[in-house]
Amino acid sequence: DVKVTQSSRYLVKRTGEKVFLECVQDMDHENMFWYRQDPGLGLRLIYFSYDVKMKEKGDIPEGYSVSREKKERFSLILESASTNQTSMYLCASSPQNQETQYFGPGTRLLVL
Amino acid sequence: GQNIDQPTEMTATEGAIVQINCTYQTSGFNGLFWYQQHAGEAPTFLSYNVLDGLEEKGRFSSFLSRSKGYSYLLLKELQMKDSASYLCAVIPGTNDYKLSFGAGTTVTVRA
Numbered sequence: 001d002v003k004v005t006q007s008s009r010y011l012v013k014r015t016g017e018k019v020f021l022e023c024v025q026d027m028d029h030e031n032m033f034w035y036r037q038d039p040g041l042g043l044r045l046i047y048f049s050y051d052v053k054m055k056e057k058g059d060i061p062e063g064y065s066v067s068r069e070k071k072e073r074f075s076l077i078l079e080s081a082s083t084n085q086t087s088m089y090l091c092a093s094s095p096q097n098q099e100t101q102y103f104g105p106g107t108r109l110l111v112l
Numbered sequence: 113g114q115n116i117d118q119p120t121e122m123t124a125t126e127g128a129i130v131q132i133n134c135t136y137q138t139s140g141f142n143g144l145f146w147y148q149q150h151a152g153e154a155p156t157f158l159s160y161n162v163l164d165g166l167e168e169k170g171r172f173s174s175f176l177s178r179s180k181g182y183s184y185l186l187l188k189e190l191q192m193k194d195s196a197s198y199l200c201a202v203i204p205g206t207n208d209y210k211l212s213f214g215a216g217t218t219v220t221v222r223a
Contacts, residue, residue, distance in 0.1 A: 004154075031209055040120075042199065042215040043155075058210065059113075090154065099143050099209055103154035 003027070004104035006091055012110045019078040021107050023091030030096040032074035034058075034066060036087040037106070043090065049074055050096075081111045114138045116214035118200050123220045124190055132185045132217045134200035142203040145211065146174050146185045149197045158185070158198075187219070195221045 007022035023032065031050055035043040035058075045058030047066040055066050063085060067075040074093075078085055088108050092101040115137040124130040136144070143162040147155035159167055161176035161183060173186040187194055200214040 033210075035213075040215055042116075043201075043211075043213040045210055045212075048210060059212075094209060099203060100145070100157050100160060101209075101211060102157070103147075105154045106152075 004091060004093055004102050006089075006104040006107050008107050009105060010108050010110075012112065013078075013081050014112055015082060017078075017081050017111075019081050019109065019111075021076040021078075021089055021091075021109070023074045023076070023093075023104055024072055025074075025093040025102070025104075026072065027093065027095070027102075028071065029093035029102075030071070031094045031101075032068065033092040033094075033101060034064075034074065034076045035090045035092065036060070036085075037090055038087050046076065081109075083111050085109065086111045114202065114204050114212035116200055116202055116212055118198075118214040118217045120215070121218045121220070123222060126190055126192060126221055126223050128190050130187045130190060130219060132187070132198050132200075132219070134183045134185070134214055136181050136183075136200075136202050136214075138181075138202050138204040138212060140204045141178060142205060144174075144176055144183050144203075145199075145201040146172075146183075147199040147201065149199060149216070151196070155199055190221045192221050192223065195219060 033048045034046045049068045091104040146158040149155040159174035197216040201211040
C-alpha cells in the first residue's frame with residue numbers, strides 16, 4: 001500500500017511564526033503536491049514538485065514556499081504565518097506519468 | 113481559472129441510490145477523478161474517467177461525457193459508511209498532473 005505521512009495531525013502557531021509542514025512518501029513517487037482545504041472552496045493547489053530540487057507554483061502559492069531535497073520528502077514552509085493560513089493542509093504523491101494521487105492524512109493548522 | 117461545480121450536500125436513505133453530478137469548464141481536459149473523503153481523513157481514490165462512458169466498480173459507478181463537460185458518481189445500495197464527502201477533480205493540462213478540485217459534495221446516509 002502507498003503510504004503518505006505528514007509530520008503532525010494538529011498544529012497551533014502564532015502569527016508571524018515560521019511553520020514547517022513535512023510530508024514523506026514511501027513509494028518512490030516522483031510527483032508530490034501540497035494542497036490546502038477550506039470549507040466551500042475544496043482543495044486548492046499550493047505547490048508541486050516533479051523531481052528532487054524542482055518545484056512549481058500551484059494556484060495559491062503566495063505566503064508559502066517549499067523544499068524538496070530528497071525524493072521521498074516534500075516540505076511546505078509558511079515564512080510568517082498569518083491567521084488566513086488557518087486551514088487543513090494535505091500532501092499527495094503520484095508516480096511519474098500516472099494521474100492518480102495518493103493523499104496523506106492532513107495537518108490541521110490553527111494560526112492565532 | 114478552472115470551474116468545477118458539484119452540489120454541496122445530498123441526503124439519502126440506507127439501501128437507496130444517490131447520483132452526484134459534476135460539471136466542469138476547464139482550459140483543457142486530461143481526465144476526471146472522484147475521491148471519497150471521510151471526516152478528518154485523507155481523500156481516497158474512487159475512480160478515473162478519461163473516455164466517455166460508464167465505469168463500474170462494485171457499488172460505485174462513474175460516468176463521463178466530455179462533450180457536455182459532465183460527470184456523475186453513482187452510489188448504489190447505500191450503506192451508513194458511505195456518509196462522506198465526494199470530491200470531483202479534473203486534470204486540465206495535457207503535460208502535467210495538476211488536479212483542479214470541486215468544493216465537494218457531502219453525502220449523509222440515514223437509516
